[in-house]
Amino acid sequence: VREMRARAIEAVKPWIQLLGDRRQCPEVRKAMEVLLRETREEYESTLEMKTAKAEVVQELQDRASQQEWMIRQLVDVVEILEDALLCTPSVPVDLELFFADVLAQPVSEELRTRSVSCLRVLSRCGAAARRALNTLGVACGSDSAAEEADVTLEMPDMEGASMPLGSFPLHLGRPETEEAQTSPGSATAAATPTSPLEEDEVLEETEGEADEDAAAEEEPRRGGYVGGTAVASQAVPARTSAEAQGQSEGPGGHDRDPAGTGTAAPTSPLDKVPFGEKGLIVAQSFRKVAVLLSFLEVFGGTISRHSNGKGLCQPMLCWHVGGFPARLAAHALAANSITKRKQLQLAAAWPWERCGQEACRDELRALKKYDSAEAGPCSLGYFTGFFDAEGCLCHLGGARLSLQVKQKFPTVLQCLREFLAENYGCVHLYGYKTHSALSVSRTSICKEVLRAMLSSGLICKAEQAKLAIGLTPQNSLPVRLALGEQVGNQSFGRRLDEDGLERARKIQSAMSRATVLKDQGRLMEADTKLQQVQLMKGKHKLLNALRENEQLRQYIGNIRALQSHTDQPLFSVGKLWAL
DNA sequence: AGAGTTCCCATGGACCGGCA
DNA sequence: TGCCGGTCCATGGGAACTCT
Incomplete structure (x- = not known):
């Protein structure tokens, strides 16, 4: 890359030298435009080649590992079912009478709901098993009433049994089905049910969401962002409600820490399945721990320290999940991702063989090097989540606001722009040397978008959004201060205070005046004004530096004062940390 | 007031080595 | 083999600045 860059610089140098002669400018410009066009074409061509290569590699890997993957899945599923009491030839209890009799008595509404949910699962499993036997041409032995009565079911074990059964679709339904691969542009390809059982699960999931959020939003399923729980509703049907309440699970389930201390001890054999090197990782500053807790709640895993606070750097925490849960998480997240969909699909189908893993590792690295995002439709939920993580709410002085989202690669920003332009109007996408930026610079639109995001479940920037919505010329300064309290330390000491803002306004005003004078042909006065501007700028810079120093x-x-008062390591006190 | 650009450096992701 | 701590550095959050 360095060599190519050096060659490019050498190629451009003669043209830059030509610019010394103003008469050559049009020719230089024409030449530069040609050069730029050629470079863009080359860039596009390279990306296309990389994308094509990535798809071929992935397909080959899938075909090679799919068979073994599915056989392993079958072994796991059979073992779980054999271990469950459903397959135990113990005392026969008539399921129908048992549930009917017990539920006819006064029981809590919660237990009734769970019982009904379990019966629905069993019903679907029974129907699916019957269809599978029919497909295989094997006689359905459980048709007789006698055999049906042989099934033993004890309530305490229902929870243990429901976890793996409830997770079946995620275990069995690999995202990289051939159908999904052949239609990468399809936003729902990875979530398309591939079996009757899976289809049932997806349907139930959608119904559940509809019940809960019917009035809240009428969005496409893709990209829901109702805090962390939206991911749960899309990814892990049925089981999350019990887990979220910290209820311990039976054998085969995840023995999650009920106190919610951020530790998870994998007890299921499925959790021991190796996955990549570290699985999935999300790091956040300790102030945004709510996001990590959402991941923990939905996908399991662990939250641990990422790095200590030092100087102006805040302490960081990270959530990570490995083994089989990481595959499930990757699978679920891939369906709703634009920028990382390919990476997540790769992670969900991580091969078992060492040689295959090496190729996947290379492929994963490659996907991060170029714009591997897959453009797709964007929803309010998706935009909210993206802005919460990557966006920036800027106070421009007075009652003015702007919203920004920066990314190295533009594909996802283009998707976001289309969504915003369609629903809110004016939005700009800029391409810079090092990155691209999406910008909403009209204050009224900013507030409208912020309101929509708040209703859609903004987490990290919710407080900033509320402050910004209430911004007026009268409360500009207190709101500015409050906004400053909500952000990290990137701009420590550099945020202008009241005096600084006033100085910046005066400089701006003087520059505008100089321009007017110049346009009127009063060149001497314009020159004097510009000299004043230079002096004002120098003073502004000096005063800002003094304030930062202070x-x-x-x-x-x-x-120092805090350290002298305690022997313990210091944690956050306002904006201070020194772990 | 809005559009567009650039700067600074904390944040967040990647990676590596030690250890159990 | 997986976990954990530590470090590096590209990315992007936040803000100011210029121009219209």
Whole structure:
């Protein structure tokens, strides 16, 4: 890359030298445009080649590993079913009478709901098993009433049994079915049910969501973002409600820490399945731990320390999940991803053989190097989540606001722009040297978008959004201060105070005046004005530097003062941390 | 006031080595 | 083999600035 860059610089140099002669400018410009067009074409061509290669590699890997994967899945499923009491030839209890009799008595509404849910699962499983036997041409032995009565079911074990059964679709339904691969543009390809059982599960899931959020939003299923729980509703049907309440599961389930301390001890054999090197990882500053807790709640895994706080860097925490749960999480997340869909699909289908893993590792690295995003329709939920993670709410002084989202590659920003333009109007997408940026610079639209995002479940930036919506010329300064409290330390000491804003306004005003004078042909006066501007800018810079220096001294003093008052490691106190 | 650009550096992701 | 701690550095969050 360095060599190519050096060659490109050398190629352009003669043209830059030509610019010394103004008469050559049009020719240079024409030449540069040709060069730019050629470079863009080359870039596009390279990306296409990489994408094509990635798809071929993935397909080959899938075909090679799919058979073994499915056989392993079958072994796991059979073992689970054999271990469950459903297959135990113990005392026969008539299921119908048992449930009917017990539920006819006064029981809590919650237990009744869970019981009905379990019966529905059993009913669907029975229907699916019957269809499978028919397909295989094997006689359906359970048709007789006598055999049906042989099934033993004890309530305490229902929870243990329901977890693996409820997870079946995710275990069996690999996202990389050939159908999904041949239609990468399809936004729902990876979520398309591939078996009757899976289809049933998806249907139930959708019904559940509809019940809960019918009035809240009428969005396509893709990209829901109702905090962390939206992912749960899409990814892990049925089982999350019990887990979220910290209820322990029976044998075969996840023995999640009921206190919610962020530790998870895998007890299921499925959890021991190796996955990649580390599985999935999300790191966040400790202030955004709510996001990590959502991941923990939905996908299991562990939250641990990522890095210590040091200086102006905040302490970081990270959520990670490995083994089989990581595959499930990757599978579920892939269906709703634009930027990382290919990476997640790769992770969900991580091969078992060492040689295959090496190829996948290379492929994963490659996917991160170029714009491997898959464009797809974007919803309010998706935009909310994306903005919560990557967006920036900027106060421009006075009552003005802007919203920004930056990304290295533009594909996902184009999807977001289409969504915003369609629903809210004016939005801009800029391409810069190092990145692309989506910008909403009209204050009224900013507020409208913020309101919509708040209703859609904004988490990390919810407080900022509320403050910004209430921004007026009268409360500009307090709101600015409050907004400053909500953000990280990237701009520590550099945020302009009241005086700084006033100076910036005066500089702006003087520059505008100079332009007017120049346009009127009053060149001497314009020149004098510009000299004043230069002086004002110098003073502005100096005062800003002094203020930053003062804030840093104050910061250091606060840390020293805290350290002298305690022998314990310091944790956050306002904006201070020194672990 | 809005559109467009650039700068600074904390944040977040990747990776590596030690250890159990 | 997986977990964990530590480090590196590209990315992007936040803001200011310029121009219209």
